[in-house]
Amino acid sequence: MNRLPLRSVPLALAVILALSACAGGASGDQAGPTDDRIQVVTSTTVYADLVSRIGGDQVAVSPVIDSLSQDPHSYEATSRDKLALSKAGLVVANGGGYDAFMDVVATDLKLDEATVITAVDFSPVAHEDDHPGNESHDEHEGHDHASYNEHIWYDLESMRFLGDEITTRLSTLRPESAESFKGNAAALASDLQDLETRVAVLHGSLEAQHFSMTEPVSFHLLDAAGMVDATPKGLSESIEGGGEVSPQAYNEMDKLLSDGSIDLLAYNTQTESPQTKRIRDQAVAAQVEVIDFTETLPENSDYVSWMSGNIRSLELLAK
Template identity: 40%
Template sequence: MNTPLRTLAVAASILLLSACAGTAPASQGAPAGADPEVLEVLASTSVYADVARAVGGSAVRVSAIVEQTSQDPHSYEATARDKLAVSKADVVIANGGGYDPFMDALAEGPEQPGSPMLHAVDFLSDGGAEGAHASGDPTAPAGHDHAEGNEHVWYDVHTVGALARALADEYSALRPARAEEFTSAAAAFEARIDTLAASLQALRPKGAGKEFAMTEPLAYYLLTEAGMEDGTPAGVSAAMEAGEDLPPLLLKELGDGLAAHRYALLAVNVQTSGPQTDRVASLAGASGVPVLELTETLPAGQDYISWMESNVQQLEVALGR
């Protein structure tokens, strides 16, 4: 090979190597030159990643497996890259309760270091704010069991506040020198949670005695804390969440309830919506029933607190009609 061609070949090789290095997955490890004292935290979704950052500040580097509202955490299929990310994490956060089983699967195996894994469902109180969240409301109408086994616990603001405290404890155990910083950050976060809870409590006079319907049991904790009652026909939410077609009789029952204004609002999970969800939402709109549009993960540009504030504001508008 003559000299000009050899020079071009070497240059091409350098460019190729540079390109490969530049596209390496972020989860393959900490960036070159990163502070080894910074904790690596991995969360199943952007919701818990945001809480982890709020508590850890500059002492943590946080990533989430499911980040986009276009992704459905229920059906997410983990990758080898995800497993590597779990193996390199100092702290892992999952929702639990069957919501993100891929997280527990990723943590299994002899090659995994056994880093602390926090499950948010473990911080759902024996009843949350009303004493009925974890085990089902004994005063709820027969046939409505959405509290029982409801894994959407990030819509219970008290659970998220308790998770923040637990994260502060976990971080403090790993980095004792910064324990005061973590504790202070968790307390500040909880103060904002308390404000959210107060806003929901303030809605109780408007929500008391009013029923809601849901396409999926996503908003149960949020709506019941505002004093509302779940009137969704039994079987509707489970079928929609599983992506199954609603039996005609159930669809008619729900549609009749909307047309008769039995429900003060319809809560819709727009992140996993489909033809049937859209149809039910159209029925609500045609009947003049407010539609509460909710997502499972953080919308772009929002953190957990601002997201929940916007959900509470939506609810306030709906109840004000």
């Protein structure tokens, strides 16, 4: 039988331990047994980045959804996720039916309300009943969605308000670092306001141009830029819910693309399927601009730079 030389055993053991630490479930800046940082679990990398930006070296943040291949709508929490949430000093979820697995785990664990931040609770768009696009979401294909568009991280103002709440909760957990948290939050808010200014400028040049979406992920950003949603009724909801797009919706989309009624197709690359590829092909054939969007952070990116890139794509469209 082949045996490892004794000098190789520590190295082999280190590799095994490293692989074990990376396997499945909530991952990220996980803490060791002597780590005294505030333990934070978030539903996605978007919220992990915002907490990290505000908390700095005082937080250890683990996003449950940490890969572009994972779909938060259909994700089911693992035992490792549940363990991570049970030990967290702070939990940040989106809410609105987007990351329902977080609600399930929080309820099962009977987490204290002071431990959980639900982002939609601090979003203006979640409280504007007549906001454009609010009527587009309801229960479909087993997913209980809010009456508003729950993809609120594409609304920059909502993220500023969320930043304030994250700062308050972290400051309560660690009062001695409150000034540091406030300073970091102010810097983040300044960056977000700069992005909002760019979107406001876009409003003048993109106002009344029409867009369609394979999924309603980027709605709030496009709406803030002044664009009008021309997505055939039920199309993006069917795709998001895993249902079949009707022939009527395909035909309507093809007509809108072909006759110049749509200026932009907003394409969610994170949940690409034969249905979405067919729509993209329709747009390309009609020479309609296609801009790719994702639901969570691309690799090696942060929230501000990611949103800046999305806005840059719209600025190029406006030229």
